[in-house]
Amino acid sequence: MHIQSIPMWEGSGNNYAYLVTDDKTKDSVIIDPAHPPEVLPVLDEKTSSGAINLTHIINTHHHHDHAGGNSEMLKHYPLPIIGGRDCSFVNEVPPHKDNFNIGSIKVTALHTPCHTQDSICYFMEDGDQRAVFTGDTLFIGGCGRFFEGNAKEMHRALNEVLASLPDDTKVYPGHEYTKGNVKFAKKVDPEGEAVRKLEEFTQKEKETQGKFTIGDEKKHNVFMRVNDAVIQKSVGETEPVEVMRALRQMKDNM
Template structure:
């Protein structure tokens, strides 16, 4: 079995497509060829050289950045079906001497599949956006229980020597978060490897992930301590929430003074028209892009009406059934089956404005995030000492001058010794776009 990684959108979404070739027959499959401009030249060259017999395209899930290139890679013309088989959990087929098995792992999407392959040379698993080195995908269409089952039941049962090939190069960001909750030797080794290697796909096994991936260590006392939970499903849920909100402190915009002003975030015309921040607009764009399909003359593409609710769930603004019917009527008045970006953004903006910051869930989120900064000390406020400790934990070189400026910017210039109280911390996070 020969595996060739094909990098796509490097420096942006850092996707991987994978070409798997049977050594004897040269039969081959391509996995998640989302960007034909980068994938097709490689395939065409190998086909011209008669080094492969391309037999199939397989996808790990339906998101456009994994399956969006199928229609340009497939052979058979515009009338050829893009999806010919939907495998059942555990269903297998042969690629020459390679046994290929589909493992159903719903959560990131409900159609997520991890592809386990094995021949006499070894084992490999292609995990899409379910499992990354040192991390896991967001729970866009599923629950913490589903991700726990996917990672710690389904994938944990795969032989430990199976090499892992994820859908994105996210290792550096994942391990930075992991270091904030678990500073074990395996995590430190992963951190060192990620710092010294731009690509990490296929360099680690399922056995390695069980050691350095915090999302596969629900029983670890340190992780339970960091999350404040012991039930594995609750640990998974809390850990994902912590990862979602794990950001660097806001960058210094100007030297702080006693009259420090509130930093302004640049808004687009569209954001201003809908009274949302630039960060909120970016989040809406990302959610829209997850389900978008290309359409000639439409810059952002369109999303199928059936995916509108999923996109809103990804933004944590799930519409009620009665709302959804009204929204779909607004988004698709001609009943064409698609929605464009600007109208989708307007609907999402309405939901964002309606979301109450006095809700129990929002208050809990603020409390838990604030505790991440103060658990090491600070007597109920963020001090220069607690920021210094966090910087050290993350291996970030941040001078005391910058830390002092961060304190002053957050507390309005009240003084470094005053620290940052919870209300001030919340305002900083709102300005940074971490919360809506």
């Protein structure tokens, strides 16, 4: 499995599209190609050289900065679109825990409603390689705003659905928000060793996608530590959903 990140709107939205290719068959998908002017040159070079066989467009949720490029993409690559039910031009909405394949890569669709009600994360396995594409549900060191959902839903998404993935699963989020997430985490857990290590990484590296795993997130992501006494004390709550609610309110008010 080969994963190529394609930064979009760098300096403003700091989005990522992802080109995922099965090394064996060259079958590929493009995830969240929201800004075609930055995505199409990459795809055109790869397809024209025969390096990939693009089979699908995949969306994590319907927001414009994730699915808004679908119309333009279809003019160049008239392919089926897999995504949440509200994504523009979507053809296939895989049920929760449904499986499909990209060549020899096994993909599991994980419904994670909260940021939007149609949010889907995609867990991919190829031999001993594991990756999850989380859109705006899980960021490195953070999570998405509760635009269409609530704390209970995000707690389930992060701490039941995604936390159940193997710890070595690499995380590929929809945005590069890690520096801001570290700033908040330091307020909640100022003495945390894992948070300090994440901060050190962000001081050296501009991009963090694919550099951290689900196991790492359980250590440095305060939204995945709602049962941690340190986090509970910081927010003044002990019930996990209430801890999640308090964390998000604090982050939104930063």
